[in-house]
Amino acid sequence: MAPTATKTVISAEALDLTFQTPDAPVHALKDVSLNIQQGDFVSFIGPSGCGKTTFLRCIAGLETPTGGKLTVNGMTADEARRARAYGYVFQAAGLYPWRTISGNIKLPLEIMGYSKSDQNERVARVLDLVELSDFGAKFPWQLSGGMQQRASIARALAFDADILLMDEPFGALDEIVRDHLNEQLLALWARTNKTIGFVTHSIPEAVYLSTKIVVMSPRPGRITDVIESPLPKERPLDIRDSPEFIDIAHRVREGLRAGHSND
Amino acid sequence: MSMVIAALGFWIAMWALNRRLANGAGANTRFIQLLVPAIFGLTILVVWELLVRGLEVPLVILPAPSQVMAKFFSEIPTLWLDFQQTFLKGALSGYVMGCGAAFLMAVLVDRYDFLKRGLLPVGNFVAALPIVGTAPILVMWFGFDWQSKAAVVVVMVFFPMLVNTVAGLQETTSMQRDLMRTYGAGYWPSLTKLRLPAAMPFIFNGLKISTTLALIGAIVAEFFGSPTMGMGFRISTSVGQLALDMVWAEIVVAALAGSAFYGVVAMAEKRLTFWHPSQRK
Amino acid sequence: MSRFAPVLTIVVAIFAFWYAAVPFMNVKETLTSLERAGAVVTPSNAVERRDASHIALVMKNSFAISATYAQDRPRLPAPHQVAQDLWKTVVMKKVTSKRSLVYHGWITLSATLLGFAIGTGAGILLAVGIVHSRAMDMSVMPWAIASQTIPILAIAPMIIVVLNSIGVQGLIPKAIISAYLSFFPVVVGMVKGLRAPDAMQMDLLRTYSASQGQGFWKLRLPASMPYLFASLKIGVAAALVGAIVAELPAGGARGLGGRMLTGSYYGQMVQIWSALVFAAVLAAALVLLIGLVQRRTLKRMGLA
Structure with missing residues (x-):
């Protein structure tokens, strides 16, 4: 790996976030501290309401923490958003139905002012990356759910952000499609050396994908365990039957259970 | 009397035919779906014709379809003149101005939350009012010619168009808006690339509602004063002369103009919002 | 605030x-x-x-x-001039006086309400027929939809004059036009409403082997209520417009439409404005009233 591998890209220190609701304030994040290095694949796992999505949205500058310190590429999260430091993949593909697949991938490029030729070149490259080269002229609603989600990943990759933030991107897909996309995502990560933040509530998915697994628990949303994965970077699907894999999965499950016993 | 019986018989026969077609095997084909209403429409015309002849209904009460058609074809120059005056000059120009102004206003209203919260309730209120009532006022202000008709149309289409467009501009999901924020997109990119396209189905809804309103406004405004031509003028003077075949011929023109106008807008909608679930095939 | x-x-x-x-x-x-x-x-x-x-x-x-x-x-006219005229013609005049707006308003309102009742009743009946008979659906529905694109209001003067010539005068001809205008929105909205239950809900009733009548009373009709009220609001506004326009060719200078027409003949702007404001208040009140009934009904049904 490149020598920059140890550079810290995302750093959170004692992050706090309280939402004011009509009933009572909701403590979505409490005292969350975490460092993410360049090239890390970090999964956030935990039950609903544990703040994993909120934390990702804080990193993206879509929510503003009420306390603590958060830097992305050495800037505040909001500055990083304006500097277009990351690509974001949502739970649903969220492609515009009035644009073709190519048109959807061009959307961020148009907003960021890339030249026409550059746009076309990039669209072709990322379509190839997610194996959708033959579908550029199709409309989203003509594609399957899995293909739509791949297109939305391509959209997030189209501009050169080295951070990819993904909020349960495969949550709505069936198991078989999901396995396939997980494999593809790992291959893509290996090729691009991006830093990936990945929210999921599937233990096998988190263990299979990540170099670092962040276990979170609710009320208040907090980190209960951070597990560095000893698995090699090269991961065939059947690694999921190996003892190391099962070990980590076990530890994640323990962490989740410990978080719940506080209820 | 025999014609009345024939009318009754024809009605029963055609209804039986339609029942068979509608419940038959091919009922879902496009052809049958067009044929059934066509047969129904034709039945009404034939029954009408037979009843008027059979019962010897005087012309001043109800002309037969054949008489209306004869009048229609013999009076084409007059009808064309009226059509130009009422539809092209009055309704169409008012429609373009009214919808255009409402669209620009909607974009403005959407940008400023204060305007939105203030104007929308007022707009919703006004949209339900009998706005044709402004016709006598506007006729007095703008004179008898087409300008006053266009003004009535502007007032009539403005609020339905405004309310629909504003509703459309709010139609984006929070995820779509978040996506734009992750790109650090400002007001204009998110307006032109996200909110306007997403609003299209609503905008077209407003445009479609407005086609009918425009024609109604232009015709009714002529009841309050007009030059000696125009569809509303012709209807009210022909009614006075008990020339009901001419009134019906004018109604045929109004129906054709109204459905053609609507059809053109609906076709444009189909082309521009092909992506919307309601338009996909 | x-x-x-x-x-x-x-x-x-x-x-x-x-x-x-x-x-x-x-x-x-x-x-x-x-x-x-x-x-x-x-x-x-x-x-x-x-x-x-x-x-x-x-x-x-x-x-x-x-x-x-x-x-x-x-x-x-300035707003206060209109207000003065309204005060003069609504409050100060006896309601039986021909100069009282309340008198004219009632003439228009009674035609509106009668027409609205007829139009709504007929509209609901036709909608029920359309939902239960495929032949009726395929024959009538396209015309009902197409008729909404046609300026039906244009035939109002003719209906008045024709009915006049066969001896029908006063309330009935205006009510017919009001009925006609409120009829189609109710048909279209009600058909949509009666078809609102989804396939799963219809299938559930089929597993109970419910009759068509039971399906109508227990599922289709309740499900159609929100749609019915939405089209009632459109219908009542259309009925009022119909009654006003129907008064234009009547020539009797009665009703709000008559007030507008005489005002326009004699250049009495204030009179037109008063009639317009009165009509607007009437329309708002009618729509509001239906909204009120809607809220109470839907609340009792647990839909709102």
Whole structure:
């Protein structure tokens, strides 16, 4: 790996976030501290309401923490958003139905002012990356759910952000499609050396994908365990039957259970 | 009397035919779906014709379809003149101005939350009012010619168009808006690339509602004063002369103009919002 | 408070604009009458005045501004003039007087309500027929939809005159037009509503082997209520418009439409405005009333 591998890209220190609701304030994040290095694949796992999505949205500058310190590429999260430091993949593909697949991938490029030729070149490259080269002229609603989600990943990759933030991107897909996309995502990560933040509530998915697994628990949303994965970077699907894999999965499950016993 | 019986018989026969077609095997084909209403429409015309002849209904009460058609074809120059005056000059120009102004206003209203919260309730209120009532006022202000008709149309289409467009501009999901924020997109990119396209189905809804309103406004405004031509003028003077075949011929023109106008807008909608679930095939 | 402040601001802005527009709209007539009364106006030449712009005339004759708000026959009456006229014709006159707006309003309202009741009843019946008979659906529905694109209001004068010539006068012809206008929105909305239950809900009733009647009373009809109320609001507004327009060719100068027409004949703008405001209040009240019934009904059904 490149020598920059140890550079810290995302750093959170004692992050706090309280939402004011009509009933009572909701403590979505409490005292969350975490460092993410360049090239890390970090999964956030935990039950609903544990703040994993909120934390990702804080990193993206879509929510503003009420306390603590958060830097992305050495800037505040909001500055990083304006500097277009990351690509974001949502739970649903969220492609515009009035644009073709190519048109959807061009959307961020148009907003960021890339030249026409550059746009076309990039669209072709990322379509190839997610194996959708033959579908550029199709409309989203003509594609399957899995293909739509791949297109939305391509959209997030189209501009050169080295951070990819993904909020349960495969949550709505069936198991078989999901396995396939997980494999593809790992291959893509290996090729691009991006830093990936990945929210999921599937233990096998988190263990299979990540170099670092962040276990979170609710009320208040907090980190209960951070597990560095000893698995090699090269991961065939059947690694999921190996003892190391099962070990980590076990530890994640323990962490989740410990978080719940506080209820 | 025999014609009345024939009318009754024809009605029963055609209804039986339609029942068979509608419940038959091919009922879902496009052809049958067009044929059934066509047969129904034709039945009404034939029954009408037979009843008027059979019962010897005087012309001043109800002309037969054949008489209306004869009048229609013999009076084409007059009808064309009226059509130009009422539809092209009055309704169409008012429609373009009214919808255009409402669209620009909607974009403005959407940008400023204060305007939105203030104007929308007022707009919703006004949209339900009998706005044709402004016709006598506007006729007095703008004179008898087409300008006053266009003004009535502007007032009539403005609020339905405004309310629909504003509703459309709010139609984006929070995820779509978040996506734009992750790109650090400002007001204009998110307006032109996200909110306007997403609003299209609503905008077209407003445009479609407005086609009918425009024609109604232009015709009714002529009841309050007009030059000696125009569809509303012709209807009210022909009614006075008990020339009901001419009134019906004018109604045929109004129906054709109204459905053609609507059809053109609906076709444009189909082309521009092909992506919307309601338009996909 | 925060909900009403913007609305209030807009309403105040509309009135402010209205007051500001009055001098410009009325300046020419005002100057003519002032000159006749002996005042010195610029320019003193009537032809020059006719060709001058309204803005320039107001600028040069600022002394006349207050007079523009007190014209007998203004082109644009000021809001307080309309209010005075409304006070005079609504509150001060006996309701049986032909000068009372309440009298004329009732004439229009009774036609509206009768027509609305007929149109709604017939509309619901046809919708039920359409939902239960495929032949009716395929024959009638396309025409019902197409008829909404046609300016039906145009035939109002003819219906009045024809019915008049066969001896039917007064309330009934106007009610027929109101009924006709409220009929189609109700048909289209009600058909949509009766078809609102999804396949799963219909299948559930089939597993109970419910009859068609049971399906109608227990599922289709309740499910159609939100749609019915939405089209009732459109229908009642259309019925009122129908009654007003129906009064135009009647010539009897009765009803709100009649008031508008006579006002337009005699250049009585204030009278037109009063009738218009009264009609607007009537429309708002009718829509509001239906909204109220809607809220109560849906609440009892647990839908709102």
